[in-house]
Amino acid sequence: MKNWKEKIIRLLLVASASISILIVLSIFLFLGKEALPFAFDPGLSALWGTRWIPVSFKEELFGLLPLLTGSILVTVLATAIMIPFGVLGAVYIAEIARGPERDILKPFIEILTAIPSVVIGFFGLVVLSPIIKNIFHLNTGLTALSGAVLLALMAIPTVISISEDAIRSVPKSYKEASLALGAKRLQTIFSVIVPAALPGIIAAIMLGIGRVIGETMVVLMVTGNAAKITFNPMSSVRTMTATIAAEMGEVAFGSHHYRALFWVGIILLLITFGLNVIAQKVLKRYRTVE
């Protein structure tokens, strides 16, 4: 009697746990289902082009390269900003800041992860982009740089928190050995502790990059959305995420354009999935070494 009940409960729990697997599979399945017809007509080679002009009376063009370079430009810039701030921030929190300073400021910075991206985007639109426009004497402040600054800001708490864990899990003996040899505090931090924590810090940066590539609202609101191939930080760009968000609302279901947007989604999914898997592998190996 009781055994029955136990078995049913166990079954229900297994089923619930399986749902995560099911969701991941069906994300791939349904994105694929909507995207696939495009592979036969007009064919995948249409995606490999330098111009994205999905709505046109003459010829519709679905070249993803401008979107890809847009995402890459914003991501590279954001990463360049994120790394020094994130890593030094983690060093500061883990090794330099003391008691109350750390206890108050760490959660304060983590508020950033809670602020909705649309609010950050709004702030970028009304505060940051006018500043960038004035500093660099541009026609518009809606540039790749504006987006990158905000995206870096959003990813920094993640980078800080995971890097801090990595720094903290460096065995105390390393630090003591270095200090005992007469090394200074900073020398110890940068020649012993940070190198020992490097795998964890790299994983942290990768997860940060994953966040940056996948973020939608900020880039939609502040990068200007011009689909062109450029590597100028002061230029407007259009990222993959922003393209989906901006165009999916007005597209005809089942059209080439509609299916091309699903391809954009698949590419995004594969990139973030890859980054995630590698980051987890690095973190896992790192944790088992401890």
Added chain:
Amino acid sequence: MVINNPKVETEALNFYYGATQALFDVSIRIPEKKVTALIGPSGCGKSTFLRMFNRLNDIITGTHHKGRVLVDGEEIYNNHVNLVELRKKVGMVFQKSNPFPKSVFENVAYGPKIHGIKESSKLMEIVERSLKAAALWDEVKDRLSSNALGLSGGQQQRLCIARALAVEPEILLMDEPASALDPKSTSRIEDLIGELRKNYTIVIVTHNMQQAARVSDYTAFFYEGNMIEFDTTEKMFTNPGNQQTEDYITGRFG
């Protein structure tokens, strides 16, 4: 030494944590309504052995065993054995007292409730009887509804004994029940064991030799997963048959 009609019995019992063997061919016959002490240096397998009798090692992943464990002559590692019935019959008290973060009353009533007793008068009766049997009633009768985590260490351990008694077990397993307690609380627990021996078969793990000598009728000495010797406590402590036992008891190692 011959023991007839043992309450608990093992035959050639081997136990493994993954690839590590923790028990080697242990065979023992534990008599009914006596106190049997398991002694030996830490890591010798005595606690593992104790946890075989209520199948609590089952919950550790990656373990398996060979050989037989019998309670009242019945193999307990058998697919159709009812674990609930087995653990009702074989109560356990742990090394570190582990009262649930509930009231004193709820702690003792936990077992009976699990086994289907619902009327509050009946529960009250069981709680009172169990707390009295654990010599705790006088100290807690006025605060049955306060949280058990507020009791002293010694009281918490006696509460855990009361909790085990409430399901009316026949066998009581005690895993170093006094190791975390002060001397006064320890002696109260030992007095209590002296009382309980009349009605229960008690198996107690201890690394305190004086304690084994004071409370037990029989003693088994374990070393590196083997049971080296098993005899009456009197014989073990006055005239052990094995050199290793003698070395351990006289404090030459361990």
Added chain:
Amino acid sequence: MENQIKDRIILWLIRLFFYFIVAIVGYIIFDIVYNGLSTLSWEFITGFPRRSGAEGGIFPAIVGTAYLVFGAIIVALPLGMASAIYLSEYARTGRFTSLVRLAITTLAGVPSIVFGLFGLGLFVIFFGFGASILSGSLTLSFMILPTIIVSSEESLRAVPMSLREGSLALGASKWQTIYKNVLPNALPGMLTGAILGIGRAAGETAPILLTVAAFYLPRLPGSIFDQVMALPYHLYVLATQHPEAEKVLPMQYGTALVLLLLVIIFNLGAIILRNHFRKKIQW
């Protein structure tokens, strides 16, 4: 001596980097609060929008967000708790368990706009729910599922093993042990996760963009198959799509402030709850 001065300077540089971030966070919050406060009024919160959001209030967007969040949490909470119980109490190391874990970390990393595409493909089109509260809630629930699973599992694992052993040794079955002795002690932690999930669901824009959100719909929804306005989408529309975006700046700030307050309240609540119970339960 010279070295020491160099060290000092570097130390201060690091400090500067860190405080620069702190200052920016502070400024964002200050800017939104300072500019939004003058718009915030009873009428703004309880009123309906007029002239496509240029005047009036944001009540339908608040209600819409509340519906979406409620819908998301009643789906994600039971599923997430059950998954966490499985992972913490039942799962043995093996292929299925590592597959579940891989799925959860994958889900946590899926970009929110991809969740939107998925919701569009599955709920709006395949199941035919259309752009509706139902589609939006379900999409959001999948998105917050990993948050809830991870924090629930953490709080289950924080319950000491001795409580499980004590209960099992009394003859309680596995489920009785979990239900009566483990869950009550893990519940505060699980609720913390749920609240964080609510905060996240309330602020997300990209997934609801494609599955539910209405541009301008100054009335309350009649059923779960209706579209609704939602706070984050409303802010996006006012800031970028409104013909007089400059003039409605106060409305934008007001909406941003309400949204900010909402998520900060949820997060603070979660932190307070966690600290309260951490203090209370001492093993």
